[in-house]
Amino acid sequence: MKFTLEPYQSTAVESVLTNLAKARAGYLDDRERTAVGLTAPTGAGKTVIATAVLEGIYKGTPSRTPNPNMTVLWITDDRSLNAQTISKITQASGGSIDINRIRLISEVDHRTLEPGHIYFVHIQAMQKNSTLHAVRPDGTQNDKRTHGAWDMIANTVRERGEDFLVIWDEAHRGSGTKNTDRKSIAGTIVGGGITNIGTFQPPAPVVLGISATPDRFHAAMQAADRTMRLVEVKAGDVRESGLLKDRILLRSLGESQSADNTMLALAVEDLKSSDEAWRIHHESTGDRPVEPLLAPLIHGPV
Known part of the structure; x- marks a missing residue:
């Protein structure tokens, strides 16, 4: 890390890594699907915490072995958030996370998402008429793609689910909790089901939700019958660090x-x-x- 973590940030990183390891083990043991929720107030450095978590996964820690084969799919609400978050991660990591392994999902056309890579997608890019789909909703073939975005994600879950992590940034947005609600695109990636182009999406094995206001995300994950593991950064701890002022x-x-x-x-x-x-x-x-x-x-x- 380029930055020295505050004590509360180090604690949060270790807790998230512990819960992700338990979630992976649960999936390997009995296909248990888990949602890990990281809650922190605005100003706490959630992206810095997430960057340190990614470093812990790929590089390991003194008490954890690295997993260089982990594939990460980071979901945001719009294109600008993708660019901002990528910039923040590269700045915070100080080069420890290879920028060449951070990709936009629109840049690739493979059967699966590659091991060891971090992919970003914003939900508008996955809309029904998006050029990211290999087969359009009307059944015609997109001659510019062999593998669509939904196909790449689904194949990755089926073939390497234990090494696939979905990060839902600001996960409380658009996460419907009622059966009558129209599932959001992010919700379909996370919870599975029929996509907006009519294909079947298997649910993501492990999800990390990052939010300052997590109530709706927690409700959505519980409604999806996921095991919940919560990591909360208290505002008081951030205030004691000097980052928040009263x-x-x-x-x-x-x-x-x-x-x-x-x-x-x-x-x-x-x-x-x-x-x-x-x-x-x-x-x-x-x-x-x-x-x-x-x-x-x-x-x-x-």
Whole structure:
């Protein structure tokens, strides 16, 4: 890792790796399907944690052997999130994760997704009329593809399911929990069933959901009868690390000018410093940008 992990991040990484190892063992033993949920507040460095998890899988740790054959499929909501997340991973890993093994699923046309690679797909790219399908919904052949995206994913599950991990980024979005709900594309990748082009998709053996608000993801996974393993990063632990701030302390420096003006100027300076610190944190960790707000404190009745 390029960055030194905070203690809560190291703890989360170890817990996720432990639960993923148990999930893989459960699938090998009796085809148990598991969902591991990583919950962390905004600003906790979820992508940094996930990057360290990937390093632990591919490179191993002092207590874990590496699995260089693991194939990862990372699902996001749109194309821009793919690009942002890839950039964050390469920056956070500092080269320990080979950029040549990070691919967009649209770039490949193989019978299965390759071992040792991390693939990204956004759900819009898997829509019914997408050019990623080898056979269109009307049954005609796409002469630009031999293997469609659904085919590659399904074949990987069938042939190397124990070495296939689906990461559902912001997994709470679009995860219907009722039988009457229309399954999302991500939900079909995870839970299996009939795809939007009429093919059958086997359920993903192991899923890692990453979210700040995981309730709907948890409900969806439980409704799919998956074993749930939860890893939660507490806001208090992030706050103790100094990455989250509760308040800005302003003090009068005893200048000759009006106290109100002095404190207002200091507040603006602190706001600018806080904004710059969050910008640097966003660029270095890949977390969502935070824009601090300067709010007036009103004394007396309003």
